[in-house]
Amino acid sequence: MALLTVQDLSLGYDGHTIVEGLNFTVNAGDYLCIIGENGSGKTTLMKTLLGLKEAIKGQIEIGDGLKRNEIGYLPQQTIVQKDFPASVREIVLSGCQSRCGLRPFYSKEEKKLAEDNMKRMGIEALAKRCYRDLSGGQQQRVLLARALCATRKILLLDEPVSGLDPKVTAEMYSLIANLNKEGIAIIMISHDIAAAVRYASHILHIGTSVFYGTRDAYLESEVGMFFMKQQEGGEA
């Protein structure tokens, strides 16, 4: 049974459909990249997967022992967060919130989990620093550590490298690749087709034409070849 099975999913706003007929599955250990132009519905898809939005049509099934509240999520940064007075520890710990239920305070295990995930992301030295004083890359690590507190199985990342410089971008990608090697399934929205093709095991391309398949199949597909060529052209 797959972690996530999407069947004939249609997405949109206020009854207006943006994408339709999405079918894909995510298994344990997969690395799925969702690519497509601006406005093609990538973020809407992610919000629907997370249960923040209703789908117009279709089904999202969760299986393999995964629970709704066990999905880790790395959102795009909001303006509110840019000058938020909170320490790194407080933010990472808030990822454990779903484990609390109605219990008002965090338990020892949850605090330990937060510590471990800070170490995993290499930010334990920043634990007492204020989030707003950190660099963009450090902030992303903090949010990633928070997402890891919420999940052991699957991470959804919404453009995790946007606004980062090339060096930090590369670090971020290898960090994510390592998490994937540890067995966490990754679903990542990306603009960066080159990186998507380099790291992903599966590609979902949404836009005027929809493609879903393994990375190799994507490279041989019409859409894939078209976009790879375009990107090469753009970079040359």
Place this chain on the structure above:
Amino acid sequence: MFDKLALYLQYPFVRYALIVGVLIALCSSLLGVTLVLKRFSFIGDGLSHVAFGAMAIAAVLKVTNDMFLILPITIISAVLLLRTGQNAKIKGDAAIAMISVGALAFGYLIMNLFPISSNVSGDVCTTLFGSTSILTLSKNEVWLCVVLSVLVVIIFILFYNKIFAVTFDEDFAQATGTKANAYNLMIAVIIAVIIVLAMNLVGSLLISALVIFPALSAMRLFNSFKSVTICSAVLSVICALSGILISILAGTPVGSTIVAVDVVAFGLCYAAGIIKGRKK
């Protein structure tokens, strides 16, 4: 000066004013941080105007305890404002402006059409700036205020971690199974309660000052949510206490004196924040 103060403290109404003042200052500052960070500062302002309108209606209807009318109306408006605010930013802003100015106008209109005393402008001034109402509290009102404030503080402490999660990142909180909407609703209801309480202290026009100034001051100085919250509570209580004492000694209006002290405190914290920033 201390003799004068000691003399005043013998009067029960002065002691009531101090107790109620401190409690209201404490409650209003607790959620201030969340309101400022969620960009909800103006909701406090809008709600206070609604409370003014409700108070006018209560006065005209000659309700024996006007709290029972003002509180529900304000809570309902808080819920409505928060709902619209979530759907679209600009719509929410406009909705707040509409409701608050509308309530203000109708409140004044009602007070003029059905005057409860010969001095209408005096009544209006009292509700808007709270000039004397804090000194004319009855024992029952003091008890109601104590009970509600204690409730607010307990709820805040119990839900502190959830309020933090929802304030920092609503989407994440909801995606991982925290009922963000329910907590937003709870925050709105608590704000409404605080505002109705605070009307006695500073009047409806000056309430937002009580909510946002301590939070903004604390945010200049501290780096974690917990320390910011604690600092803003302490600051708010100190400012309210000294404001009330100054107003008693100098014979100035209570509400505006407290807010003036809050403004001065913000100035000091701002300066301290700059100095602290330079040292780094």
